[in-house]
Amino acid sequence: MDENSVGGVAASSKKTLWKVIGASSLGTLIEWYDFYIFGSLAIVISTKFFPPDNPTAAFLSTLATFAAGFVVRPFGALFFGRLGDIIGRKYTFMVTLLLMGLSTCAIGLVPGYQTIGFVAPVLVLVLRLLQGLALGGEYGGAATYVAEHSEPHKRGFRTSWIQTTATVGLFISLAVIMLTKSSMSAESFDDWGWRVPFLISSVMVVVSYFIRRNMDESPLFKKAKSEGKTSSNPLKESFGNKYNFKFVLLALFGATMGQGVIWYTGQFYALSFLQNVCHVDFDQTNFIIGTALLAGTGFFVFFGWLSDRIGRKPVMLAGMLLAILTYRPIYDRMYQLTDVTAKQELVDQQRTEGNILVKAYDDGSTATWVSEGESVKQTVHVGKGAFFSIALLVFIQVLYVTMVYGPIAAFLVEMFPVRIRYTSMSLPYHVGNGIFGGLLPAVATYLVTKAQMANTAAQQISGNAPYEKPHLEGLWYPILIAGVSFIIGLLYLKNKNQNVQ
Numbered sequence: 001m002d003e004n005s006v007g008g009v010a011a012s013s014k015k016t017l018w019k020v021i022g023a024s025s026l027g028t029l030i031e032w033y034d035f036y037i038f039g040s041l042a043i044v045i046s047t048k049f050f051p052p053d054n055p056t057a058a059f060l061s062t063l064a065t066f067a068a069g070f071v072v073r074p075f076g077a078l079f080f081g082r083l084g085d086i087i088g089r090k091y092t093f094m095v096t097l098l099l100m101g102l103s104t105c106a107i108g109l110v111p112g113y114q115t116i117g118f119v120a121p122v123l124v125l126v127l128r129l130l131q132g133l134a135l136g137g138e139y140g141g142a143a144t145y146v147a148e149h150s151e152p153h154k155r156g157f158r159t160s161w162i163q164t165t166a167t168v169g170l171f172i173s174l175a176v177i178m179l180t181k182s183s184m185s186a187e188s189f190d191d192w193g194w195r196v197p198f199l200i201s202s203v204m205v206v207v208s209y210f211i212r213r214n215m216d217e218s219p220l221f222k223k224a225k226s227e228g229k230t231s232s233n234p235l236k237e238s239f240g241n242k243y244n245f246k247f248v249l250l251a252l253f254g255a256t257m258g259q260g261v262i263w264y265t266g267q268f269y270a271l272s273f274l275q276n277v278c279h280v281d282f283d284q285t286n287f288i289i290g291t292a293l294l295a296g297t298g299f300f301v302f303f304g305w306l307s308d309r310i311g312r313k314p315v316m317l318a319g320m321l322l323a324i325l326t327y328r329p330i331y332d333r334m335y336q337l338t339d340v341t342a343k344q345e346l347v348d349q350q351r352t353e354g355n356i357l358v359k360a361y362d363d364g365s366t367a368t369w370v371s372e373g374e375s376v377k378q379t380v381h382v383g384k385g386a387f388f389s390i391a392l393l394v395f396i397q398v399l400y401v402t403m404v405y406g407p408i409a410a411f412l413v414e415m416f417p418v419r420i421r422y423t424s425m426s427l428p429y430h431v432g433n434g435i436f437g438g439l440l441p442a443v444a445t446y447l448v449t450k451a452q453m454a455n456t457a458a459q460q461i462s463g464n465a466p467y468e469k470p471h472l473e474g475l476w477y478p479i480l481i482a483g484v485s486f487i488i489g490l491l492y493l494k495n496k497n498q499n500v501q
Contacts, residue, residue: 020149021161023215024142027097027208028162032169033176034104034131034201039066039268039441040173043275043282044194048112049120055375059276060449063442065125069132070438076136077426078235084141084422085234088225089148089218092422093141094209100134101205103127108198136434140426143409148218148418153308159409160304164297166405167398170267171293174286176200181283220418234423238416247415248428254493255411256432258320258485259404261478264437265327265444266397267293269474272441273331274390277448277471278338279378284387291391296398303406311495312411319403320486327475330393335471337386340367436481444474 038045042062050058076096084092107127113120142162150158176197181189224230231237239245267289274285307315336342340361349360355371364383369376382390408429416424451470458466467473 017149017158020215021146021158023208023211024093024146025161025165027093027212028138028142029165029169029172030097030101030201030204030208032135032166033173033204034100034169036170036173037104037177037197037201038069038107038128038131040170040177040271040286041194041197042066042272044190045124047190048194049110049124050113052113060442060445061121063272063445065121065128067439067442068125069128069135070434072129072132073136073430073434073438074427076133077140077430078136078423079133080137081140081238081423081426082234084137084144084426085231085420088221089141089145089422090212090215093138093145094212096134096137096141097205097209097212100131100138101201103130103134104198104201104205108195132434136426136430139429140422143413144422144425145218147410147413148220155410155413156304156307156312156407157301158304159413160301160406162409163300163304163402163405166263167267167293167297167300167401171290171297173197174290174293178283178286178290224418229419231419234420238420238424238427244416244420244424248424250488250492251412251415251425252428252432254485254489255316255408256428257436258432258482258489259316259408260433260435260437261440261481262320262323262404263401263433264440265323265475265478266394266401268441269444269478270334270394270397272445273334273471273474274338276445277474278335279380280338281379281381284381288387288391288394292394292398295391295395296402299399299402300406303403304410307407307410312407312414313489313493313495315407316404316411317486317489317493319400320482320489322403323397323400324479324482324486326396327479328472330396331472331475332469334390334393335469337390338365338380338382340365340380440478443477446474447477448474 043059046055046058046062050061052058080092080096083095104127107124110120110123110127139162143159146159146162147155180193180196184193221230237244239248270292271285271289274280274288275282280288303315303319340359343361343363343365346360346362351358357369357371359367361367361383363385365386366381368379368381370379412425412429413421448471451467451473455465455467455470458464
């Protein structure tokens, strides 16, 4: 059997395959849960680990710390990818699981800024970097492990179950946060309750570790190792070989770069946009995102299955193109649905309680303004109709995510041979997602903030605003990145990859 072939695993029983998929997916799900907890609690964390005198700067610093975990992921891909190609898939992603779990628990134990000063954000940054390194090694191992157990004509379907773990991990992180918050007073959650979701991950990590410990090594890797065909220097073979490096670059710029920004726009930026640009209530935004994710998660498997039949390229590129064409109208509509200045106020229901002003509107929305010194914090709670409309708009974005992300594991696995597969596929995936995708919340938030500040300054001077819709400025980043990726993919990607047997 050729070393690139996965045909030899067809003899594996369906029961064994589903055990492999389940064990791999559970561990990856937990790692995504750990990773997303930080982003989901970004607003709360910004008040705990950073100087409280400038909330905007603290929030941007938190986003930057969150992004740092993404930026370091390619280094984790190189380090753990090399180990995975030398010593094996199983043992490598057991190490990444433990590293991620310990780092997450430690974040939940770090004292706040008021207790230890600037040591707090430094410690959180270090732990965030360790999370990123662990995640950099986890995904490639899980995807390779499942693919190397799967039949060649069902790789898209089998590996798509791993693709669901990122979304399910985010969904579970939101659910745990909401359950924790609802089980205690707002004061208790703000004081110490926000730490609970970080600490809960320790239980899940222990369970997943014991499940993974009993798994067998990938049959293709065992065969290659027994025949002496594993690589002694996978980094050199992956990136020093011009022929293979060409495929690494093509995978990055023609697929994972665009997939990464679409993924984080549809999930993380949607959450950040609702909370920080539209000022929608924290709990309500989590319910909106959770509803959309719950409705859309099954489509990862559908589009993975579809890619087995029509190819990876048309499914992924279609998702990119739809996102490029519709992001601005989708986000503009989300903004309109939450913009209380465009709604009919019910004057007789307005009330003031100390430093709190509450207004009600004809569509069931309410808006609350809380004065804290010279600053005023606005919170909007949208009505039922707007809630479901926004959830539908986020669901459409999740569909784009499932189109580009569902087939990506099978696509990457099929591009590279067994001996250097873990290393070769991990780097473009984590550069595309960790850097291009991971920087999106911070970059997009910066672009929106810059446009709003420019409008405010210009209006004070001349009365004219340079940006007609400053709330949409952050979308130029994913649109441009996905546009470049779409063009490269359209021109240079083949629908049948080089190493498919």
